[in-house]
Amino acid sequence: MAKTSHPPMSPTTHTGAGGETHQTAGGDTPAMTTQQGVAVSDDQNTLRAGAGGPALMEDFHFREKIFHFDHERIPERVVHARGYGAHGYFELTDSLSDVCKADIFGNVGARTPAFVRFSTVAGNKGSADMVRDVRGFAVKLYTQQGNWDLVGNNIPVFFIQDAIKFPDFVHAAKQEPDRDFPQAQTAHDNFWDFVSLSPEATHMVCWAMSDRAIPRSFRFMEGFGVHTFRLINDEGQSTYVKFHWKPKLGLQSVVWNEALKINGADPDFHRRDLWQAINSGRFPEWELGVQLFDDAFADSFDFDILDPTKLVPEELVPVRRVGRLVLDRMPDNFFAETEQVAFCTQNVVPGIDFTNDPLLQGRNFSYLDTQTKRLGGPNFTHIPINAPRCPFHNFQQDGHMAMHNPKGRANYEPNSWPQPTGGPRESVNGYRSYPDMVSGQKVRQRSESFADHYSQARQFFISQTPVEQTHIRDAFVFELSKVETPAIRARMVSHLLHVDQDLAKGVAKGLGLSPLPAPAQAARPVVAGLEPSRALSILKNGPDSFAGRKLGIVVTNGVDAALLAALRDAAGDVGATVELIAPTVGGLKDSAGHDLTVQQKINGGPSVLYDAVALLPTVEGANLLRHEATMRDFISDAFAHAKFIAHNDAAEIVLAAAGLHPKARDKGVVAIHGAQDAAGFIQTCAALRLWEREGHVHAV
Ligand code: HDE
Numbered sequence: 187m188a189k190t191s192h193p194p195m196s197p198t199t200h201t202g203a204g205g206e207t208h209q210t211a212g213g214d215t216p217a218m219t220t221q222q223g224v225a226v227s228d229d230q231n232t233l234r235a236g237a238g239g240p241a242l243m244e245d246f247h248f249r250e251k252i253f254h255f256d257h258e259r260i261p262e263r264v265v266h267a268r269g270y271g272a273h274g275y276f277e278l279t280d281s282l283s284d285v286c287k288a289d290i291f292g293n294v295g296a297r298t299p300a301f302v303r304f305s306t307v308a309g310n311k312g313s314a315d316m317v318r319d320v321r322g323f324a325v326k327l328y329t330q331q332g333n334w335d336l337v338g339n340n341i342p343v344f345f346i347q348d349a350i351k352f353p354d355f356v357h358a359a360k361q362e363p364d365r366d367f368p369q370a371q372t373a374h375d376n377f378w379d380f381v382s383l384s385p386e387a388t389h390m391v392c393w394a395m396s397d398r399a400i401p402r403s404f405r406f407m408e409g410f411g412v413h414t415f416r417l418i419n420d421e422g423q424s425t426y427v428k429f430h431w432k433p434k435l436g437l438q439s440v441v442w443n444e445a446l447k448i449n450g451a452d453p454d455f456h457r458r459d460l461w462q463a464i465n466s467g468r469f470p471e472w473e474l475g476v477q478l479f480d481d482a483f484a485d486s487f488d489f490d491i492l493d494p495t496k497l498v499p500e501e502l503v504p505v506r507r508v509g510r511l512v513l514d515r516m517p518d519n520f521f522a523e524t525e526q527v528a529f530c531t532q533n534v535v536p537g538i539d540f541t542n543d544p545l546l547q548g549r550n551f552s553y554l555d556t557q558t559k560r561l562g563g564p565n566f567t568h569i570p571i572n573a574p575r576c577p578f579h580n581f582q583q584d585g586h587m588a589m590h591n592p593k594g595r596a597n598y599e600p601n602s603w604p605q606p607t608g609g610p611r612e613s614v615n616g617y618r619s620y621p622d623m624v625s626g627q628k629v630r631q632r633s634e635s636f637a638d639h640y641s642q643a644r645q646f647f648i649s650q651t652p653v654e655q656t657h658i659r660d661a662f663v664f665e666l667s668k669v670e671t672p673a674i675r676a677r678m679v680s681h682l683l684h685v686d687q688d689l690a691k692g693v694a695k696g697l698g699l700s701p702l703p704a705p706a707q708a709a710r711p712v713v714a715g716l717e718p719s720r721a722l723s724i725l726k727n728g729p730d731s732f733a734g735r736k737l738g739i740v741v742t743n744g745v746d747a748a749l750l751a752a753l754r755d756a757a758g759d760v761g762a763t764v765e766l767i768a769p770t771v772g773g774l775k776d777s778a779g780h781d782l783t784v785q786q787k788i789n790g791g792p793s794v795l796y797d798a799v800a801l802l803p804t805v806e807g808a809n810l811l812r813h814e815a816t817m818r819d820f821i822s823d824a825f826a827h828a829k830f831i832a833h834n835d836a837a838e839i840v841l842a843a844a845g846l847h848p849k850a851r852d853k854g855v856v857a858i859h860g861a862q863d864a865a866g867f868i869q870t871c872a873a874l875r876l877w878e879r880e881g882h883v884h885a886v
Pocket of ligand 1: 348350412556
């Protein structure tokens with residue numbers, strides 16, 4: 187029988203069994219020891235036969251240290267290898283006890299500890315954050331009835347309908363096997379070959395080509411459970427549910443050209459953002475939303491609710507907000523927590539159950555299997571980040587690295603030993619699967635009700651603003667331009683003809699593809715009259731303030747102290763942060779003689795790292811900066827990426843040097859002189875971008 191309370195999380199310093207520690211060199215510094223607890227006298231030199239002689243085999247400290255280092259790596263996740271996690275809690279704000287018996291949904295105000303890992307899918311562990319990709323949004327909830335893992339993505343649908351296609355899909359998306367590139371991107375022949383031969387992927391591909399795939403921050407993206415799950419109440423009744431995470435700060439993405447440059451400027455852009463937000467007390471927050479529906483709705487819906495390439499529009503089934511997820515603590519150790527956390531879709535608690543979604547069913551096998559391989563054996567559940575926070579007892583024993591070992595004689599049941607030796611027994615409150623009626627012949631067959639592959643792709647596309655539609659078209663053109671085989675490009679356009687004629691024609695034009703290919707053969711005609719859904723657009727779900735965003739201010743020595751303070755205050759008042767960019771990171775003072783802390787040197791802090799920028803050079807500073815190429819890039823990128831730009835009078839010549847003569851400017855380039863202007867500018871920034879500018883800065 188294993189029995190545990192929550193184990194400690196700081197394993198690097200141990201006291202001996204009797205509590206004794208080694209004599210230290212002084213103060214509170216613990217003595218360095220071997221794994222056996224033997225104090226180390228010299229960690230700088232191997233044991234040698236004479237100072238110039240060979241190393242000696244008997245140097246157990248050296249051998250142990252190198253041996254351990256050699257074994258530091260574990261296999262990276264086969265997908266979602268690059269991820270970043272944080273601790274927090276879920277707090278219930280609206281009871282779901284009428285439809286769900288899970289304790290996490292019972293008591294309003296109750297908090298459940300949570301660990302969340304965000305990830306990209308295709309790239310290796312060391313790849314860049316801002317690649318065009320789906321983002322994983324995996325949540326482990328340590329409920330009092332056991333761990334519940336909601337292993338979702340930031341896109342509500344998936345590429346394939348059956349788990350048996352997952353290895354093919356992932357092989358096609360990742361680096362091509364002969365050359366091992368491209369890294370962390372789908373802009374290559376194999377990916378587009380596979381998806382263009384798999385019409386079911388069309389809907390998700392439209393999402394992946396949208397700005398959803400280049401989120402500005404984990405903090406500004408939605409999460410989705412994707413599959414339809416079941417909630418079960420005390421009476422054993424089932425209600426279908428789709429899970430949503432809605433970011434409190436609204437949705438925001440970057441533009442593609444910006445994404446490309448962010449990856450060079452800061453490949454850790456998303457993890458740094460989360461790290462800075464949490465460590466400065468600006469805790470990211472999402473609301474948990476549920477779409478609840480029954481069989482009657484499922485029967486009346488145009489699509490199969492078990493098909494993971496389909497969503498349920500929020501206009502048909504509104505999202506009920508029932509709780510909030512707050513991330514308030516970074517892990518102490520990345521490997522111990524973020525790397526070793528093992529999400530499994532099979533981890534559910536009483537009150538939550540599966541449906542016959544064939545992707546979900548396949549995932550329930552895959553995750554346990556993959557964790558066993560990745561973490562080296564069946565006892566990965568003993569690792570603190572994976573262990574439940576409620577008591578747990580069973581007769582599973584032994585195996586590599588067993589940490590929770592039963593005491594006493596009984597390791598089987600039934601047994602006749604009295605308690606406590608007799609160990610755990612089944613419980614009346616134990617997990618019971620929903621007694622869904624199952625019948626049918628054994629077949630390898632896709633349900634007919636999964637056959638419509640284009641209608642929701644079309645619905646997604648017509649739900650976007652014109653700016654977003656343009657971005658989707660451009661993303662298709664970008665990716666397909668990297669595809670070397672013309673027939674694959676044409677095949678993809680043949681699917682887009684079912685999604686939207688203008689989209690298909692625009693992509694064909696961008697590719698120089700003429701004449702248009704014939705439309706792909708469609709198993710089902712597109713459902714006529716599907717309404718646009720507001721919830722599917724990023725721009726219609728943006729924030730109403732500049733909160734949580736970052737302003738980059740270019741300063742030079744002697745910067746106007748009052749104007750700088752006014753901008754900082756205005757940004758601070760709405761909950762935005764500020765970074766200073768300057769010709770040097772040290773030695774600067776403002777006009778009042780105060781030392782300035784500068785975060786970035788101009789060539790290391792391009793404008794792509796900021797949501798909006800301000801230029802406050804002195805006259806001498808401006809004379810220097812107008813000759814600086816990275817300063818000119820800073821401005822022309824900010825302008826091309828439709829950002830708001832504030833400037834003082836001295837900055838005029840710097841703007842002009844970057845091609846922004848007064849006539850070339852628009853209302854997004856704002857002259858500021860005092861506190862009122864500064865506050866007004868920050869209010870303007872709530873719009874995040876001046877999208878109308880985009881049409882003027884792109885000719886191709
Ligand atoms: Fe995953 N997926 N997946 N997936 N997935 C993994 O598990 C798999 C799918 C998702 O931060 C793997 O620990 C199959 C959909 C996330 O640690 C693996 C299928 C959704 C993460 C696996 C899918 C996801 C994973 C790889 C098709 C959104 C990262 C390493 C049937 C609802 C979790 C690992 C983390 C990770 C299998 C499809 C989300 C191999 C077989 C759909 C967020 O088990």
